[in-house]
Amino acid sequence: MATEFHNLQELRHSASLANKVFIQRDYTDGTVCKFQTKFPSELDSRIERTLFEDTVKMLNNYYAEAEKIGGQSYIEGCLACLTVYLVFLCIETRYDKVLKKISRYIQEQNEKVYAPRGLLITDPIERGMRVIEISVYEDRGSSGSSSGSSTTSSSGR
Amino acid sequence: MITRKVTRKWEKLPGKNTFCCDGRVMMGRQKGVFYLTLFLIVGTCSLFFAFECPYLAVHLSPAIPVFAVLLFVFVMAMLLRTSFSDPGVLPRALPEEANFIEMEIEAANGNVMAGQRPPPRIKNVQINNQIVKLKYCYTCKIFRPPRASHCSICDNCVDRFDHHCPWVGNCVGKRNYRYFYLFTLSLSLLTIYIFAFNIVHVVLREYRNIFEHVVSLTPHCTVLEVLVCFFTLWSVVGLTGFHTYLISLNQTTNEDIKGSWSGKNRVQNPYSHKSIIKNCCEVLCSPTYPSVLDRRGVMLEDLSSPTPSDASAASTHQSSNPVSQTTKSSAPLIPNEHTPDEAKPGIGSGTQKSTSSPKEEKPPSPTSPNAVAPAVIKESSH
Numbered sequence: 001m002a003t004e005f006h007n008l009q010e011l012r013h014s015a016s017l018a019n020k021v022f023i024q025r026d027y028t029d030g031t032v033c034k035f036q037t038k039f040p041s042e043l044d045s046r047i048e049r050t051l052f053e054d055t056v057k058m059l060n061n062y063y064a065e066a067e068k069i070g071g072q073s074y075i076e077g078c079l080a081c082l083t084v085y086l087v088f089l090c091i092e093t094r095y096d097k098v099l100k101k102i103s104r105y106i107q108e109q110n111e112k113v114y115a116p117r118g119l120l121i122t123d124p125i126e127r128g129m130r131v132i133e134i135s136v137y138e139d140r141g142s143s144g145s146s147s148g149s150s151t152t153s154s155s156g157r
Numbered sequence: 158m159i160t161r162k163v164t165r166k167w168e169k170l171p172g173k174n175t176f177c178c179d180g181r182v183m184m185g186r187q188k189g190v191f192y193l194t195l196f197l198i199v200g201t202c203s204l205f206f207a208f209e210c211p212y213l214a215v216h217l218s219p220a221i222p223v224f225a226v227l228l229f230v231f232v233m234a235m236l237l238r239t240s241f242s243d244p245g246v247l248p249r250a251l252p253e254e255a256n257f258i259e260m261e262i263e264a265a266n267g268n269v270m271a272g273q274r275p276p277p278r279i280k281n282v283q284i285n286n287q288i289v290k291l292k293y294c295y296t297c298k299i300f301r302p303p304r305a306s307h308c309s310i311c312d313n314c315v316d317r318f319d320h321h322c323p324w325v326g327n328c329v330g331k332r333n334y335r336y337f338y339l340f341t342l343s344l345s346l347l348t349i350y351i352f353a354f355n356i357v358h359v360v361l362r363e364y365r366n367i368f369e370h371v372v373s374l375t376p377h378c379t380v381l382e383v384l385v386c387f388f389t390l391w392s393v394v395g396l397t398g399f400h401t402y403l404i405s406l407n408q409t410t411n412e413d414i415k416g417s418w419s420g421k422n423r424v425q426n427p428y429s430h431k432s433i434i435k436n437c438c439e440v441l442c443s444p445t446y447p448s449v450l451d452r453r454g455v456m457l458e459d460l461s462s463p464t465p466s467d468a469s470a471a472s473t474h475q476s477s478n479p480v481s482q483t484t485k486s487s488a489p490l491i492p493n494e495h496t497p498d499e500a501k502p503g504i505g506s507g508t509q510k511s512t513s514s515p516k517e518e519k520p521p522s523p524t525s526p527n528a529v530a531p532a533v534i535k536e537s538s539h
Binding site: 030068076080099128 | 230258285291316439447
């Protein structure tokens, strides 16, 4: 775990940004937040297809959970309406809680899966929930002790 | 060490919004009509509480002013919530994303002959087995999500754009539509309430005066209130009715005006659940969406930021002019087609790629020309 985290830091200092890949939204189910699981060709040599799809599917599940209209959202809505929305000064909305979970998940995925492959995922909320931005890094050519994470895909898990 | 005021992201946001309270409050540009709304509501209610309520509380019931106060508080809370919150603004695309989309469009269009206007930028997506066209926004440099629209007054793309309401001084969109609806609904109730009890008051006074043979002139305030309520009633109640109709069909005012889902050959509304209750639930009881703008986030100024996308950005030039926090106006420069890439301010997290290639082809006109058949980027759905 420490090695991978170390890689994430090294990534920024020793690798240079080569390219950015943007995963677009999938609107087939309406306006719910969902991203396309189509594997972009630019990542062909960098990461296994299944790992990528798992990440996107997990993110889609989180967003679906956040936007689910059901018992909890009714209660939250009614309570908020009755208290003239002052209740949100005290408690967090369900969406915010799920967003925190997503942020932790992305951090974990970056550390474990993507940084060792020279990739970094940006949380979609920082891009207006429009795209998942994946930054592709190339090693600057320094053959030192730095991770060299960008060129090896075999060291992944 | 130079003590510098922290620059928050709202100061650098493009668009024509007004921000107050260090980014906590976000409004549209023109606020005059909003102040009029406030004045009318507060003024009329003050007259009601000052002149009618004492009489009615004594002669009828003390519950009358109590309920009026509760209703008034609710109306004001909904109004302020609608006016001050982010309606669902979509942040503009950062340069890399804009370039990526441009390359996609160019790839789809193929080679455009010199002198020919490029085809309009439209993406077809399939939503619930219906084809919906997504338009490209030249200001925000994104393909607008379904139901989003660009507000020219606020100069922002807003998600699930309903309309820009000058009475509220803000756009009405995904995040504040339910507050807007509750505002119109509660204002209708308040207007009817005040109107009704004004009539009751007048009737009671005249009734007593008839018995006591006292001539009294109905106080001018009552007449004023009745007039205000009468005119407000027709407009606000009508508006509430209209929005109730829209909610039951899961449509926005924007779609209704444009006739997006009406007409024989047009697409049926793909967002409607075909059930009034389900539509109402979705619009009014869906979870509270977060704002994606991050107005109060601090502008990143160094390289050791935790955000991965800022790794290569030396955004020191972002902090060169800390905007005074008492400035009410929005961020200065609004990027458009004619702004060179270097002069565009950072948006959102303030990433400025110093090696970005300014290869964007600026289209000569944003309107869709009829000369060339539109090249459509077909999105295969999964």
